[in-house]
Amino acid sequence: MTSVGVLAELEAGMAELSTPMRVFVAAGRFTEPEPDLPQLAARIRMLLASATADEAWRRFLPKYAPPSVPEVCAALEAVETHAAASLLAKVATVDLVWPSHRHLPVETAERAAARVVSLLGPAATWWTNHDSECGAVNGLTPLFDSLLAGTDGEHFTLALQIADD
Structure with missing residues (x-):
């Protein structure tokens, strides 16, 4: 599959995982040569800015500015591809x-997530703001937030x- 085809599939898969006002997504292709974690963190900052500028959240975060790229990098923990x-x-x-509430049907989300992970491939790197050792979350906003970011070195998903509450 061409890079353009992969990008289109990633965008479609991530769009399936999006829900209004709660789950914000992005997929794209890096323009920088040999992108690494700082370039991914810059895309995370862009998603944070977009999500918190959403009309539903702007009133809760009137003066919010996303953390700097180094702060985003420091908040991330590696996730095993599996x-x-x-x-x-x-x-x-x-x-x-409310953990008993579901934003999407589980089957829909599992199918789309599996496709996205498959498209990025087994060598992709994945990052979250959750500390898997202790279960804590390194918050990126003053609200409750949960992030997963992945990249194959050419494409990214967020x-x-x-x-x-």
Whole structure:
């Protein structure tokens, strides 16, 4: 599949994982040569800015500015590729405040997440703001937030759920 075809498939898969006002997604292709974590963090900042500028959240965050690229990098923890699809589906489905509430049907999210992870391939790197050792979250906003970011070194995908109680 060509890079353009992969990008189109990634965008479609991520769009399936998006829900209004709660789960914000992005997929794209890096323009920088040999992108690494700082370039991914810059895309995360862009998603954070977009999500928190959404009309539903702007009133809760009137003076919010996304963390700097180094701060975003410091908030991220590596995720093993074999765990990426289930975490991506969880970010899209399980409400951060009310875990029994689902934003999407589980089957829909699992199918789309598996496809996205497959498209990025087994050598992709995945990052989250969750510390898997202790279960803590390195918040990127003043609200509840959950992020999963992946890249194959050419393309990237981002999923962010935000919530407030």
